[in-house]
Structure formats: C-alpha cells, structure tokens
Amino acid sequence: NAGVMQNPRHLVRRRGQEARLRCSPMKGHSHVYWYRQLPEEGLKFMVYLQKENIIDESGMPKERFSAEFPKEGPSILRIQQVVRGDSAAYFCASVQPPSSYNEQFFGPGTRLTVL
Amino acid sequence: DAKTTQPTSMDCAEGRAANLPCNHSTISGNEYVYWYRQIHSQGPQYIIHGLKNNETNEMASLIITEDRKSSTLILPHATLRDTAVYYCIVSSYNNNDMRFGAGTRLTVKP
Numbered sequence: 442n443a444g445v446m447q448n449p450r451h452l453v454r455r456r457g458q459e460a461r462l463r464c465s466p467m468k469g470h471s472h473v474y475w476y477r478q479l480p481e482e483g484l485k486f487m488v489y490l491q492k493e494n495i496i497d498e499s500g501m502p503k504e505r506f507s508a509e510f511p512k513e514g515p516s517i518l519r520i521q522q523v524v525r526g527d528s529a530a531y532f533c534a535s536v537q538p539p540s541s542y543n544e545q546f547f548g549p550g551t552r553l554t555v556l
Numbered sequence: 557d558a559k560t561t562q563p564t565s566m567d568c569a570e571g572r573a574a575n576l577p578c579n580h581s582t583i584s585g586n587e588y589v590y591w592y593r594q595i596h597s598q599g600p601q602y603i604i605h606g607l608k609n610n611e612t613n614e615m616a617s618l619i620i621t622e623d624r625k626s627s628t629l630i631l632p633h634a635t636l637r638d639t640a641v642y643y644c645i646v647s648s649y650n651n652n653d654m655r656f657g658a659g660t661r662l663t664v665k666p
Contacts, residue, residue, distance in 0.1 A: 445599070476656075483643065484600065484656035532599050545654075547599030 444468065445535050445548035446515075453554045460520040460527070462551045466535030472496075473516045474545060475508055478530045490516060523555045559583070560644045565661040568638075574631040576660050578644030581625040586648050589620060591629050593640040594659070600643065603629065634664045 444467035454460050466473050472491045476484040486500040490510040501508065505523075510516040520527055530552050534545035561579040568574040580589065590605040604611055604618045606627070611618045617630040631638055643659040 483658050486654060530597075534599070544602050544605070545600075547601065549599050550597075 445533065445546050447531075447533055447548035447551050449551060450549060451552050451554070453556065454523050455556050456524055457522050460523050460553055460555075462518040462520075462531050462533075462553070463515040464518070464533030464535075464548055465515040466533075467537075467546050470535035470537040470546070472536050472538060473510055474534045474536070475516070475518050476532045476534065478532065478550075480529070484532060487518075520553075523553075525555045528553055528555045559646045559655060560657055562642075562644050562657065562660045564658065565663070567663050567665055568631075568634045570636060570664055570666050571633055574634040574638065574662060574664070576629040576631075576642050576644075576662065577626065578629070579626045580644070580646045583624050583646050584648075587646045588649060589618065589624075589627050590645040590647060590654070591616070591618065592643045592645065592656070593638075594643070595637075595640040600656070603642075634662075636664050636666065638662065639664045 446465040448463050452460055464473055474489050475487040477487055478484045488501050488508045489497040490508060492510050493512050505521045507519045530550045532547050532550045534547045536545050588605050588607050591603040592600040593603055594600045603615050604613055606618045606620055608620055608624055620627045641659040641661050643656050645654050647654050
C-alpha cells in the first residue's frame with residue numbers, strides 16, 4: 442500500500458453538497474482505478490483512468506459522478522449533490538502497464554459520510 | 557454472476573497454516589486467479605496470482621488444481637496480523653474490471 446495517497450481520509454458532507462476525493466498514485470504510475478465499498482460489502486469497480494484519458498467508466502453511476510486524471514496533479518473523483526446512499530469508503534489503486542494490470546496498489550481510502 | 561465462491565469465514569490458530577479455498581468452475585483459458593486481502597479499514601493488498609502452475613512468494617503459496625476449477629491460498633505460518641478478508645478473483649490479464657466478491661473473513665486466533 443505504500444506510495445498511493447488519498448485525501449481526505451474522512452469526509453463529511455450534507456445532502457446536496459459536493460464531495461471531491463483525491464488520489465495521488467505511486468511514483469511512476471500513470472493509471473488509476475477507483476472503487477467503492479459499501480459497509481460490509483466487497484469493492485465495486487467504478488472507473489479506470491490514465492492521465493488525461495478515461496479508459497473505462499462502465500462502473501460509474503450515470504449521474505452525479507465524474508472522474509478525471511489531469512496531466513499534472515492527482516486524480517479526482519467528484520460526486521455532486523451527494524445523497525445518503527453515497528456514504529461509503531472510496532479506494533483508488535494505481536498500476537503501471539505493461540505490468541499485469543491486475544497487480545494494483547491501493548491507497549488507504551476516503552470514508553465519505555453523508556448526513 | 558459471481559465468478560468465484562469462497563467460504564464466508566474461517567478460523568486458524570496462530571502459527572498454523574491457513575488454507576483458504578476458492579471455487580472458480582467457470583474460469584476460462586485466459587483468466588488468471590488473483591488473491592488480495594483487506595485488513596480492517598485499510599486498502600486491499602495484492603498477495604499472489606497464477607494461471608495454472610502453483611506459485612509461491614514471500615507472503616503465500618497458491619495451489620491451482622489441474623482442471624483450474626478451484627484453488628487454495630496457503631499462508632504457511634499464520635500470525636495475528638494475517639486476520640483479514642481474503643478475496644479470490646478471476647480475471648483476464650488486462651481486464652479493467654476486477655470483481656471483488658464478499659471474500660473469506662479469516663480470523664487468526666492466539
């Protein structure tokens with residue numbers, strides 16, 4: 442897990458507010474995944490990005506959720522108009538192809554609580 | 557459409573080997589078996605992966621049956637710090653969508 446940074450570690454928002462979650466991948470990694478984990482459940486894939494490009498967003502909800510990974514700076518997962526059902530732990534993972542895409546290095550997660 | 561089946565929970569005595577089974581009877585020829593674990597409230601940690609041969613690293617061993625329909629993760633000398641949820645995942649080499657199921661909650665007891 443060393444090297445992948447996520448902030449904030451805990452985020453509290455009221456319904457209707459926006460949540461911004463940040464992920465800095467391991468040094469030298471140019472690809473990141475975002476996952477969501479509801480309480481007592483496994484991780485669910487959301488989106489896979491490389492710098493300046495979304496590769497696969499098939500796991501992203503169609504509304505209110507967006508992700509980006511700019512050329513400079515961290516990857517951002519943005520949730521607009523949050524609802525209570527968005528309360529979860531959000532993990533990012535980084536990987537550097539052409540090594541196995543599935544050897545992912547995870548960050549510590551951001552725990553979002555929507556009041 | 558879960559690809560893997562794992563027991564919900566297991567216990568293991570400290571210092572003994574922990575053997576975690578996984579069934580993946582619908583695995584296809586180009587899919588690997590991956591194991592990750594998640595210690596409470598932390599991000600998942602990669603353990604090991606394999607295609608058809610048995611694999612070993614500093615953390616664990618992976619035994620895959622000849623027909624590839626099941627596998628076993630072995631922690632040779634479990635410690636209290638190995639208490640975690642262990643996920644068995646089958647996925648093709650470059651698949652973006654790793655399906656984490658519910659996993660097996662391993663509790664190592666003193």
